[in-house]
Amino acid sequence: MSTSSSRTHGSDGQYADRTTPIPSVSRYDFVLALIPTAFLLTVVVAGLADVAVPKALAAGSVVALTAVVDALFLNPPTGG
Incomplete structure (x- = not known):
């Protein structure tokens, strides 16, 4: 896990180093x-390629469904 250092002003008037975790981007x-996306x-490709929007959205839903099936069933999240 990555950390980021920052200097904070403590209650005694001195500066103290404090590290805070930087969130990482996961597969999910x-x-x-x-x-x-x-x-x-x-929809953008449908507009540029003169394809019917419902057909383009059907293709987009197949891509999105594939990603969801992969994330939920093929590579499910595990408890850490």
Whole structure:
């Protein structure tokens, strides 16, 4: 785990070093970002390629569903 150092002013008037953890991005954060991105990209591509939006959204839903199935069933989160 990464840490970040910062200097804080203590109650006695002295500066004290304090480390705070930097949150890391996990595989599941990427999955959550992929779901709306898949839909957004398919709508943009549908507009550029003159494809019907419902067909493009169906393709985006397949991509999003694949990511969700992978995250929930193929590589489920484990308790740490």
